[in-house]
Amino acid sequence: MSGLPQTVSVPFLIEQYDGFLLDAYGVLVHGAGPLPGAGAFLRRLEAAAKPWLIVTNDASKTPDIAAEKYRRWDLDIAPERIISSGSLLPAWLSAQGLAGAPTCLLGPSSAQPFAGGNPLLAADDPAWEVLAICDEAGFDFLAGMDAVLTTAIVRLDRGLPLTIVVPNPDLIYNASPQQYGFAAGTMASMLANALRLRFGADAPVPIALGKPHAPIFDAALQRLGSQKPVMLGDQLATDVRGARSAGIDAVLVGTGVVTWRGGLPPADERPTWLLSNIDDSGVG
Numbered sequence: 337m338s339g340l341p342q343t344v345s346v347p348f349l350i351e352q353y354d355g356f357l358l359d360a361y362g363v364l365v366h367g368a369g370p371l372p373g374a375g376a377f378l379r380r381l382e383a384a385a386k387p388w389l390i391v392t393n394d395a396s397k398t399p400d401i402a403a404e405k406y407r408r409w410d411l412d413i414a415p416e417r418i419i420s421s422g423s424l425l426p427a428w429l430s431a432q433g434l435a436g437a438p439t440c441l442l443g444p445s446s447a448q449p450f451a452g453g454n455p456l457l458a459a460d461d462p463a464w465e466v467l468a469i470c471d472e473a474g475f476d477f478l479a480g481m482d483a484v485l486t487t488a489i490v491r492l493d494r495g496l497p498l499t500i501v502v503p504n505p506d507l508i509y510n511a512s513p514q515q516y517g518f519a520a521g522t523m524a525s526m527l528a529n530a531l532r533l534r535f536g537a538d539a540p541v542p543i544a545l546g547k548p549h550a551p552i553f554d555a556a557l558q559r560l561g562s563q564k565p566v567m568l569g570d571q572l573a574t575d576v577r578g579a580r581s582a583g584i585d586a587v588l589v590g591t592g593v594v595t596w597r598g599g600l601p602p603a604d605e606r607p608t609w610l611l612s613n614i615d616d617s618g619v620g
């Protein structure tokens with residue numbers, strides 16, 4: 337029958353794979369703390385000598401700050417183990433010839449290093465050429481979105497260049513196990529829809545760096561260096577799709593945004609396995 341993914345256990349996965357890429361939100365943590373068993377799961381990977389990395393679409397803070405937060409939650413995760421969508425931004429700006437370009441960065445001050453030293457301008461300053469939509473927090477959301485919309489329209493009306501990059505394309509996230517929040521991808525989508533109304537096919541399309549897109553998987557797989565890696569995540573459209581297009585197996589973990597509803601998603605979003613939670617040491 338079927339090709340329906342089977343539910344497996346943590347010991348089974350440790351047996352099967354020699355390296356682990358781990359989504360953070362919905363797998364190890366939610367917005368307010370660790371998920372049950374997160375610390376023990378990481379110690380288990382260590383004990384089995386399996387290399388692992390965190391691969392997260394978070395673009396609100398640098399890996400150093402993220403590691404500090406994890407430490408406060410009793411999770412021992414070194415900054416070198418964290419590959420975030422935000423940390424890809426400086427190299428991307430350089431590769432696009434946008435190093436030094438005046439930039440508006442939406443997000444908290446802890447995201448500002450991702451601008452890679454580009455001068456940072458206010459949302460309503462018509463001189464910015466790059467809009468980096470990093471995070472939904474850290475600014476007055478509606479006023480900020482209205483200001484970037486206005487500035488974008490002014491610039492495009494004048495025929496001035498405008499690049500929109502959204503390191504984190506996630507639409508929503510888990511603020512806590514029972515609470516959801518809109519994420520940066522929703523902001524990019526709002527803005528893109530609005531600009532398309534006015535500029536049609538000439539409207540700039542936001543460029544995404546995080547999962548499911550290749551840049552973050554390329555960086556993670558290179559750093560992990562495993563022969564048979566697997567990705568654990570809670571979202572089909574980002575974690576699973578991205579892993580499958582990177583050519584690796586994917587596990588959908590049931591503690592986050594997506595609940596497995598049975599049936600078969602399209603092949604490029606089909607997890608190899610299902611795992612109820614990382615605390616699950618049941619019989620594999």
Ligand SMILES: [Mg+2]
Pocket residue numbers: 359360361362363569570571592
């Ligand atoms: Mg997640």
